Amino acid sequence: MKIQGLKLTQFKNYDSGQFVFSERLNCFVGKNGMGKTNLLDAIYYLCMCKSHRGVNDRNVVKHSTEFFRLEGYFLNEKKIEKKSKSKIKIVAKVQPGKNKEIEKDDVAYQKLSEHIGMIPVVIIVPDDTLMATEGSEERRRFLDNTLSQLDGDYLKNLITYNKILKQRNSALKKFAETRSFNAELVDIYDQQLIGPAQVIFEKRKEFINSFRPVFKEFYQDISSGQEKIDCIYSSSLKYGDFANQLKESREKDRILTRTTCGIHKDDLVFRIETHLLRKFGSQGQLKSYVLSMKLAQYDFLKKNHISNPILLMDDIFDKLDEGRVQQLIKLILEKNFGQVFITDTHENRVEEIIKNFATDYKKFYIENGELKE
């Protein structure tokens, strides 16, 4: 999948803007805070129906305006039938007092989840290191982001699981407030959680199994170090029957008024040699680690999705020195990645590197939410 054109209205610091992209490589250059990243976010929004990192839509609308609108013109190139190209128009509309609307070719989706996975996307940002340093939620977000784009059934089960979990937790809170307990109702929620939990567990396990070797390979490619790294899936569901676990933790759940076991507690353990990356990895190793995760995510989506994902890379020089960036761009161009977007604060740095490769590319100079010709 490729994006050929983008129109923004009152999106973040853009009052209005219009872009025509290269189908291969695009660079947004400009000083910090000028709106380069916001363009990546606009593309991401059209693919995932939300701003990356879950920013609230109210903060996405341009300051002192009421609504925003994004229009993306995509080219659908399915990998199997190379000749079948079709154009798709995606529009995102957010306005106060109304539900967010995503339209495909002028028809609004009934459920936003139906759109997820149609245009696969991977975004690489400096904040990715939070995956290694923060709590397990960031790492589950990575799992969910990858699998939701590939597997509608995964997303459906995840949504169901989260809804039931919320109801169960609300019920536990209400019981504590009213000093009562309805064991029959909790039984029902337990029963309802088991099916989706099992599906999600199996799919996450299978994903990590095929993801690990690819991930390790990318790490070796971008770091010159010889250290062994690994990424291990951790879930309570590995250790026996989930139904029993729910039963055993019920008393604890009742006291804490929340559900203490289940796939919403799953984690990925990042290892370097035999240690935890978070505790023993250097800054450089940490950055290389999460970058490899993202590149492997790209590779995984590319192999398993019917269309090539769009790759968005924000400020890669933050992660790597110039030599490494050169290596990375070489890797991307040689490994036949699809359409790529890069941002950089230096006007010519990326260009200097790209010159060494015969490739189609376009440079956009961004200043104060505007494209300078």
Next chain:
Amino acid sequence: MNFTSKLVQESVEAFSSLPGIGKKSALRLVLYLMNQPKETTHDFTAALINMRENIKTCSNCHNISDTEICGVCSDPRRDRSVLCVVENIRDVMAIEDTGQYRGMYHVLGGVISPIEGIGPSDLNINSLESRLEKEETKEVIMAVSPTIEGDTTIFYISKKLKDMAVKVSTIARGVSFGGELEYADELTLGRSIVARIPYQIKGE
């Protein structure tokens, strides 16, 4: 809007306080009534006052009723062997409109949703149990919306009824009734009640 008459203004405000009626429509209605004989307005307001003063909830099935016991519950021609469990009174109207159902009803008053502060004890579940103990019901049809909360509710009630001598069935799920029973077109809803399927309690 400047009315020059306080009487007109008050009437317009009264109408426009109703859902779906804006100031312009309200003014049109007021002007219409103003130009009709006085009796039209008298009859109109009398009907509303009478409705509001005398409307009851059926003490048996919780449907709306003019009397202590509603028209369905007191009708000897209705089939007392089947009982249809619905969320609200509008569902009763939707099913009655299909003309394909001749059994009894039980209005729950919602679905179980602790997030919205609705637990099982906030719904008419106890009265359903006591009805089934004394009435001659053979089959309970769960006509509850196909949402997760609807599922929880069906599941919960079915477990309560497990030891009673009644069969539990659900109306065909996935038929296009747009998530809510009241929006179902009559044909689809009618058909799905006729083609209902036995309910299997999960994990048993």
